[in-house]
Amino acid sequence: MNNNQATLQKLDAMRLHGMSRAFRGAIESGTKNHLTPDELLSHVVDAEWDERHNRRLQRLLKAARLRYPAGFEEIDFGLNRNLEKNQLLRLSDCRWIEEHQDVILSGPCGTGKSFLACALGTQACLYGYRVGYYAASKLFSQLKLSRADGSYLKELGRIQKQALIILDDFGLQGLDAPSRLSLLEILEDRYGRASSIIVSQLPVSGWHEMIGDPTIADAICDRVVHGAHRIELKGESVRKLYTQRKAEAKGRLV
DSSP: OOHHHHHHHHHHHTTOHHHHHHHHHHHHHSGGGGSOHHHHHHHHHHHHHHHHHHHHHHHHHHHHTOSSOOOGGGOOTTSSSSOOHHHHHHHTTOHHHHTTOOEEEEOSTTSSHHHHHHHHHHHHHHTTOOEEEEEHHHHHHHHHHHHHHTOHHHHHHHHHTOSEEEEESTTSSOOOHHHHHHHHHHHHHHTTTSEEEEEESSOGGGHHHHHOOHHHHHHHHHHHTTTOEEEEOOSSOHHHHHHHHHHHHHHHHO
8 A cells, every 4th residue: 555545544544535525536636746735734734624614504504494505696676676785785794793793684575585595504604603594384383383392492492502593474474472472582693793684574663563562572673674685676576577587588598
């Protein structure tokens, strides 16, 4: 066994798979003979770094369970829906998560709120943050069940551990007393410690009535509305617009 084979076996045994692949590739392509020791070391270390970063990213994305596999590069800024490109680009560096700030995405059905929220969630994963996506109605139903089986505090703790949560379809129906209290506890735990994205068809001005209890509504809005980054989308359904475009394109081909 030559030295190269022994080195590859040791790299695999230590689970340095990125370095192993890079070193094997350099040997097979012949580039190893044209690199200085410093250059070869830099090459294999960079490969290991990329390998670990990509594995961690995939784990974070899988755990996040985002509704859409959305990325910033897929956002259509050409649509007339009151989406400011500069505002969204300022959010792309995820400094707002580091500073434990929140985002509120509101607007009519179909304007792309959930897609934008998932794009922000994907960006957070790229920066190494733990993200959790929740449909509001399902989350509150799950928390009610956890109250009954005694796992409620465990569920709250799991949510709290995430640097960013996305609460989608918030406000589609009024909140009952257990859901109001759960939402308040979640936001209280996260206030000044972690970030949230709340996605709602309902404008913020209608949240008090939807939440129901004036005192709890004040407490909830005080923790999330004031100081949050607000994106208020307008216009017709993006789904409808894209469907029309596809139909027009198909018609031209025919």
